[in-house]
Amino acid sequence: MASATGTSLCMKLASCSLKRTQPSNSRISSLRSVSVPINTKGYPSLVSRRGSSRRQAKPETVDKVCAIVRKQLALPDDSAVTGDSKFAALGADSLDTVEIVMGLEEEFGISVEEESAQSITTVQEAADMIEKLIEKN
Numbered sequence: 025m026a027s028a029t030g031t032s033l034c035m036k037l038a039s040c041s042l043k044r045t046q047p048s049n050s051r052i053s054s055l056r057s058v059s060v061p062i063n064t065k066g067y068p069s070l071v072s073r074r075g076s077s078r079r080q081a082k083p084e085t086v087d088k089v090c091a092i093v094r095k096q097l098a099l100p101d102d103s104a105v106t107g108d109s110k111f112a113a114l115g116a117d118s119l120d121t122v123e124i125v126m127g128l129e130e131e132f133g134i135s136v137e138e139e140s141a142q143s144i145t146t147v148q149e150a151a152d153m154i155e156k157l158i159e160k161n
Contacts, residue, residue: 079152079155080107080148080151080152081107081148081151081152081154081155082151082155085151085154085155086106086107086147086148086151088131088132088151089128089147089150089151089154090105090106090107090109090147092124092127092128092131093105093109093111093114093116093124093147095127096116096120096123096124096127097114097115097116097120097124099114105147106147107146107147107148107151108146108147108148109146109147110145110146111124111144111145111146111147112145121141121144122141124150125141125144125150128150128154132154132157132158134154134157134158134161135157136153136157140153
């Protein structure tokens, strides 16, 4: 059985959280709960997010971004575009994504660096970036 010092992953039903614990062995405590120690070298993606307190954009910002995406991609008003929507899944190619970013810059009065623009893949990421840029100014 494996053990790690200081960190374990706890899953209960459909939820997941990280918590600090004393060193212990892997165990299944019941049918509803699983505790698995994490060695920080084995799960870098979990470790890197451990301390993050990422704030999500306001619903109003997400709604505005959804409207801009619909307009730029010529999607019907009743099409399902949410914060989780990926631009590629909505049919956007790289040129469409550039046009979406330009529309966001115009609507929100911001300037997005090319590097940041290339990393945006979802409506939520765009909305989060917009609020971060507005807050910075």
